[in-house]
Amino acid sequence: MPTSSEQAPRTMRAQRLDTRTLTFEVTDVPVPTPGPGEVLMKVAFCGICHSDLSLLDGTFPAMGPPVITQGHEASGTIAELGPGVTGWSVGDRVVPAAGRPCGQCPSCRRADPSSCTALALMAFAYDGAWAEYTVAQAGGLTRIPDNVSMEQAAILADAVSTPYGAVVHTGQVRVGEAVGVWGAGGVGTHVVQLARLVGATPIVAVDLDETVRARALELGADLALDSRDPDLAAKIAEVTGGEMLDVAFDSVGLKVTFDQALASLGSRGRLVGVGMSGEEWSLGPSMWFNLSRKEVRGHLGYRVEDIGVLARLVSTGRLDLSRSISGVVSLEDVGEGIRRLHEREGSPVRILVQP
Template identity: 70%
Template sequence: MHTRAFFAGTVEATTTKGRAMAGTMRAERFHADTKTIAVEDIPIPGPGPGEVLVKVEFCGICHSDLSLIDGTFPALLPEVTQGHEASGTIAKVGAGVTGWAEGDRVVPSAGRPCFACRNCRRGDLTNCLNIQLMAFAYDGAWAEYTVAHAGGLTRIPDNVPFEQAAILADAVSTPFGAVVRTGKVVVGETVGVWGVGGVGTHIVQLARLVGAVPVIAFDINPAVRERALELGADYAFDSRDEDLKEKVAEATGGRMLDVAFDAAGLKVTFEQALDCLTVGGRLVAVGLSTVDLVSRYFLSLSVHAHRRGGGNLSMSVVGV
């Protein structure tokens, strides 16, 4: 889901190397002590070394944003501007930034590495051990302007609208990383997707694009299952079906699933996905969840966790 930046007005500003710039902007602020949000006038931030200031055109609404508001996920800052699925144009360029200029159409990364952990020091920024998530660890883009690290920018082609580009930062890049990097899906493999919401919908489409067959969607909502079929799923099953495992076996010619993706983040969906894997199969838990995903672990099964932006997380699975 996405919404156009809802703040009116334009202000003049001058770069001050990371300090607040002249002028104010409107921003949605989350207050951790009261778990309330409010649209407030705050100083326009200035880009520091290696950063750019982005004038926001569109910013998405992610379920994790709502989970911060309702307290499902703990707050990292007393106050923070939410929103991490953004698109816009570069308004100012910080010191040391090359390859970018004012007016460039960009998508900021939904997170940034710490640059200090062991992996970052080795140059493996994608697998930063202390990744900082936009709108949680630092201010996001439910605002007129947001600061972004230049190394995490993606250029928007001229033929891609801002409203479509905005969701690339999370709702598309996270599923892409899950399918291509973590799940390593290849042509001809059987794939199942549990939970076909914003993330699961893109997993279905991406699995189809890389050549998986069949692609099977699982959801409790009939309308969602119908949409999954329209977007490329070969089958769409109700995950509450008592004969589900038999239907998966029939759909895959008895093979079961090479790769299963749990985009629901529930213990029941995780265990169900695990139970539908073939020997040597992979189970990928995608996104953020507060649920302890502990389950049976069978020989020759590989279990992974995948978080926003493409990095891998370790997961402990007990039992034999």
């Protein structure tokens, strides 16, 4: 039997997206019941991510039921424990992982769920957290220190952890390496901060938006350039002593940003693709690519344990995410938050939904 110190209501407000018509509404639905190994979480905040917009406009296909609740960057408190859940209590402050390992692939059978090859994504394959309550696997929860705000805790699951995984795991950025970041918005701004945290130097931010470039400089970039600048390559060469970049992060995912980032790498440089779109990339002539010994690495997501590392960094003052919360909207106004992100009104990093 689930346990609870305060019985959850029978119904709740939730955003429901019909993936067949790409229309949504905020409506009353039953509060879900946590199953074995699961908890019911009362949602405090949930971010609006560009991947949410991609599901709304049909760029990314839904992976689950035709009607689904969006939102995958959530924080909250445990409201109920499902059968068999131990080590957690009602009222604990937590962040749920934004995906569920399949439990059947070779990685899961090797007890390595972070490398699951059939990960079900929250808000794409199952209901997310643009709602008053959501169900999460207890094994994917991260405890949040009391001195970390629930607003900042919410964006740890994806907006910050995905850049962390890109910088630390996929990009393997080392102290003293030169790093470039194409697109310094919701994801790229955290790539800049985390690259500085691990000791990269210099860090070059590249973005079309003057406001975004100014923010990147304030948050740790050494140089911020307009991608339309005809002297872009020369300026990167100057700041790196002619060596060009050791690691470039494409946080946009367009062909033009990929091509610029690849061309800005030095010999043996690494390009990490973080942003995604439907556009196709090209590595150019094989002779040139092979002689330069460059590498292109795709990146997606993070390890569950990364959220705990980031929570400690925020808790101890090593990582400041105060500039990352660009606004908060109510659940009833989720459409307004979506509009602001889509139109880039105010150059937002993250807009949160507060149910």
